[in-house]
Amino acid sequence: MSTSRIVVTGIGASSPIGGTAPESWSALLDGASGARTLPHEWVEKYSLPVTFAAEALVRPDTILERPVAKRLDPASQFALVAAMEAWADAGSPEVESERLGVDFATGIGGVWTLLDAWDTLREKGPRRVMPMTVPMLMPNAAAGNLSLHFGARAFARTVASACASSTESIVNAVEHLRAGLADVVIAGGTESAIHPITMASFASMQALSKRNDDPAHASRPGSIDRDGFVMGEGAAALILETEEHARARGAKIYAAVVGGGVTADSYHITANDPEGHGAARAVTLALAMAGASPDDVTHINAHATSTPVGDPNEYQALKMIFGDRIDDIPVSATKASTGHLLGGTGALEAIFTILAIRDRQAPPTINLTTQDPEVPFRISGAPQDLGAGDQLAISNSFGFGGHNAVAAFTNI
Amino acid sequence: MAFTTDEVLAGLAELITDETGISADEVALEKSFTDDLDIDSISMMTIVVNAEEKFGVTIPDDEVKNLKTVGDAVTFITSNQA
Numbered sequence: 174m175s176t177s178r179i180v181v182t183g184i185g186a187s188s189p190i191g192g193t194a195p196e197s198w199s200a201l202l203d204g205a206s207g208a209r210t211l212p213h214e215w216v217e218k219y220s221l222p223v224t225f226a227a228e229a230l231v232r233p234d235t236i237l238e239r240p241v242a243k244r245l246d247p248a249s250q251f252a253l254v255a256a257m258e259a260w261a262d263a264g265s266p267e268v269e270s271e272r273l274g275v276d277f278a279t280g281i282g283g284v285w286t287l288l289d290a291w292d293t294l295r296e297k298g299p300r301r302v303m304p305m306t307v308p309m310l311m312p313n314a315a316a317g318n319l320s321l322h323f324g325a326r327a328f329a330r331t332v333a334s335a336c337a338s339s340t341e342s343i344v345n346a347v348e349h350l351r352a353g354l355a356d357v358v359i360a361g362g363t364e365s366a367i368h369p370i371t372m373a374s375f376a377s378m379q380a381l382s383k384r385n386d387d388p389a390h391a392s393r394p395g396s397i398d399r400d401g402f403v404m405g406e407g408a409a410a411l412i413l414e415t416e417e418h419a420r421a422r423g424a425k426i427y428a429a430v431v432g433g434g435v436t437a438d439s440y441h442i443t444a445n446d447p448e449g450h451g452a453a454r455a456v457t458l459a460l461a462m463a464g465a466s467p468d469d470v471t472h473i474n475a476h477a478t479s480t481p482v483g484d485p486n487e488y489q490a491l492k493m494i495f496g497d498r499i500d501d502i503p504v505s506a507t508k509a510s511t512g513h514l515l516g517g518t519g520a521l522e523a524i525f526t527i528l529a530i531r532d533r534q535a536p537p538t539i540n541l542t543t544q545d546p547e548v549p550f551r552i553s554g555a556p557q558d559l560g561a562g563d564q565l566a567i568s569n570s571f572g573f574g575g576h577n578a579v580a581a582f583t584n585i
Numbered sequence: 586m587a588f589t590t591d592e593v594l595a596g597l598a599e600l601i602t603d604e605t606g607i608s609a610d611e612v613a614l615e616k617s618f619t620d621d622l623d624i625d626s627i628s629m630m631t632i633v634v635n636a637e638e639k640f641g642v643t644i645p646d647d648e649v650k651n652l653k654t655v656g657d658a659v660t661f662i663t664s665n666q667a
Contacts, residue, residue, distance in 0.1 A: 238606060239603065239606065240603075240604060240605050240606035241606075243603070243604070300634060300637065301634060301638065303631055303634060304627045304630040304631055304634070305627055305631060308627075
């Protein structure tokens with residue numbers, strides 16, 4: 174096991190508020206919202222109770238060549254677009270194929286491909302079901318296609334832990350790099366699941382905001398009148414490498430990933446443990462790997478999906494670790510702007526956390542009107558100054574299944 | 586309505602371009618799907634399935650392996666139209 178630090182040398186994102194990572198960051202700082210009324214005929218056709226979501230701003234099939242795009246589910250298209258941006262941003266590292274790995278996640282996989290093929294089967298019979306259906310819908314399709322595109326032969330691994338997926342991927346990438354299994358890893362996650370089935374299901378479990386008349390103000394983590402999350406879409410990718418490798422090639426370094434923690438609640442398949450023990454243990458593990466104490470933490474990108482129950486649970490979990498100091502740490506709940514990208518959300522928020530460290534400002538949490546006294550995080554509608562000192566920031570992600578994942582970043 | 590050889594060739598070229606990005610100009614009767622056009626088995630089956638719909642023919646799975654060239658496919662389709 175190497176003790177080398179793992180550093181971030183490239184970032185890429187296709188999100189509801191920007192077609193690239195820098196565009197997404199800039200829009201976030203400007204207080205943008207990616208939530209919009211869905212223009213699709215299926216919203217009315219199925220009388221969906223929720224009529225809006227945060228679709229990605231730029232469709233990936235407008236960027237990829239058609240023969241490439243048509244072999245990929247939209248989830249894999251987003252993954253490829255984000256990874257291409259991150260790879261170029263990292264200076265297209267020269268690395269042996271056998272030393273380049275992929276840790277890329279999804280929460281749901283190729284739901285559009287699966288259900289389109291089901292429609293085709295029912296309407297036209299089995300002969301019209303395309304041969305690429307299974308390789309497009311499989312949850313490892315994004316990781317496999319990234320391996321193919323970038324010539325990554327060390328490994329191509331997929332974790333699926335719902336909304337914790339891509340934070341867990343980043344933690345896994347750190348562990349794989351520290352274990353010496355690769356010199357460079359393309360890490361991240363993707364989701365393209367704004368589909369009538371998922372919208373109906375999440376609405377049915379009362380998880381989605383029903384603010385149909387005002388989508389831009391629907392995702393409001395920490396506000397007393399929050400009523401659920403907003404479905405998002407897109408992907409985010411990070412190029413991670415050992416510090417030696419990055420230094421040797423003179424790479425630009427954004428930040429170090431100094432810690433990661435992954436735990437499970439074993440409490441309920443969808444609800445968080447109300448006492449937050451699993452989430453708190455994930456923070457503790459991340460800080461332990463970082464060799465840091467809770468007092469060192471300068472910024473938190475909270476999971477904070479804007480559900481009535483989830484936000485206070487996270488607050489309680491963090492209070493267990495940070496005590497009263499939790500009320501003084503600048504927190505950002507960026508799903509207020511982006512919606513919830515499910516399997517893509519952790520990697521997008523990791524990028525926001527890294528850029529917060531770089532720019533020394535915690536991004537705003539929009540739509541905060543009256544703050545819920547049960548969620549008294551230090552969140553603000555304006556960017557918060559992080560100060561000139563050393564930064565240690567954590568990004569939290571929690572998922573159905575009782576998955577908790579936390580990644581910790583420092584400036585370098 | 587029966588399709589002419591030229592119409593089938595043009596239609597196939599369209600399907601091949603859509604699937605693989607190969608320029609329609611490169612699609613000619615004597616070209617081999619595998620050796621000249623570098624079309625893999627999954628793309629070949631995708632083209633076959635789309636051709637069946639486009640030209641209203643059935644191309645049995647056992648027949649696909651006999652379609653070595655674009656000309657083989659054009660001949661099969663023109664001579665098996667309903």
